[in-house]
Amino acid sequence: MTVVSKNHPAPELVRIRRALLSVSDKRGLVDFARGLADAGVELVSTGGTRSALEKAGLTVRDVSELTGFPEIMDGRVKTLHPGVHGGLLAIRDDAEHQAAMQEHGIVDIDLVAINLYPFEQTVAGGADKATIVENIDIGGPAMIRAAAKNHAYVATLTDPDDYERVLAALAEQNGSLPLALRQELAALAYARTAAYDAAVSGWFAQDLALEAPRHRAFGGHLHDVMRYGENPHQQAAFYTTGDPRPGVASATLLQGKQLSYNNINDTDAAFELVSEFDAATSAACAIIKHANPCGVAVGDNLGDAYRRALECDQTSAFGGIVAFNRQLDAQTASEIVKLFTEVIIAPDASEEARQILSAKKNLRLMITGAMADPRQAAMTVKSVSGGLLVQGRDNGHVAPEDFKVVTQRAPDARELADMAFAFQVAKHVKSNAIVYALNGATVGIGAGQMSRVDSARIAARKAVDAAEVLGLETPRTKGSVVASDAFFPFADGLLSAIEAGATAVIQPGGSMRDQDVIDAADEAGVAMVFTGMRHFRH
Structure with missing residues (x-):
């Protein structure tokens, strides 16, 4: 169905006479409501919000006075009614809309201040499924979207951080709000409901183990606007998702x-x-x-x-x-x-x-207050032209007892411990990655090269430079182990590591030329283990 606009131009200023307040986050609520009342705005509210305002001595109408219908079903149904949505969606300059309002006893609602049930916080707190579902807000998003759609006549607030500037605008405009502010608040409102729905749909996908749902939504809350991005000519901002993971x-x-x-x-x-x-x-x-x-x-x-x-x-x-x-x-x-x-x-x-x-x-x-769990499952997102690449975080781990020795010589206890350490580090180095390690410390790292042999040579070169700085006669790659994030496609990368002094190698294995690499290791008397797990990082 195509909806045809009646093309009523939005007024520059809208007088705020009636406000509907329904909030779970009560920061600044009383001061905001008192400011509205002082500006001659009638207050309408629901449940806990109304109780908080009345306790503060403010006069508040219950939303049931607008709907003529009581709150039912434990509060699940209280604002889903034409008495509310008609007051939000009516075009004030449309004669037919005004006639419908008069016929059905619907009054204008000029401002709404609504923030949603704390769904994200409930999930983050580890609540049970029934509690999480009960914290999916229905009436709130419906009212926010209705008010924001009709921003030509209605102001929509979804964040207590906007209360002060709205009161300031009311004072400056003698009880009215300008169109530019109403438009900005509407944009914020739709972004908030989008992020909220993203959190709900994301929770369902995770709970149901849906690896690739048909539609995938992502949302976040602005944490910081930055001076610039990677370079001064790039704009940037930092958004948080509400994930409780320490970091x-x-x-x-x-x-x-x-x-x-x-x-x-x-x-x-x-x-x-x-x-x-x-x-x-x-x-x-x-x-x-x-x-x-x-x-x-x-x-x-x-x-x-x-x-x-x-x-x-x-x-x-x-x-x-x-x-x-x-x-x-x-x-x-x-x-x-x-x-x-x-x-x-x-x-x-x-x-x-x-x-x-x-x-x-x-x-x-x-x-951070705690360390992150490296085994925790989560999603990572990367933008590409016209799309998003979504995958699970690399939380893979291979224990030393699962290493497969593929050479004639097995690693000794010290080499084995260094192998496990080096492979954990290689997981976090940009591919192609080569890591030399000795006694629980990296001694050479080669990252992000187009060929693995180049990474091995760069890591060895860095070890030589470090030895000069430390006043050592030989680089500490002598007697070290070497880890590779992916298999050696040829023996040349391994030979570079052996030339640098590595005595043991850990790699995923899986190359068509694995045997050539194993033979080269055996010829040099080097121990090698396969993990069966790759750690590409781009």
């Missing part, structure tokens, strides 16, 4: 200026990597630059882990992001401030550590 989106910024687009991307990469390592087993540190690790290590304490991670590539660590899996202590903080660092992220920081870092005003310190 950069939910972290508390204790000091320092707003994070940039690149800071957020790199900090997320750092925290996700360091979350791979169980804090109860060992302290871990990851130093990230341009979304790739330039040093990762585990140790008995954070200071040891930081020092060994830094030694991998001190040059690249300058201006990087540092992540830890334990509470940051004063001793480690004292070491960090010796080098320019953009961001530190950790589950917590001692008061002494915070005091030490406070001397570096531009250093951002972020506290």
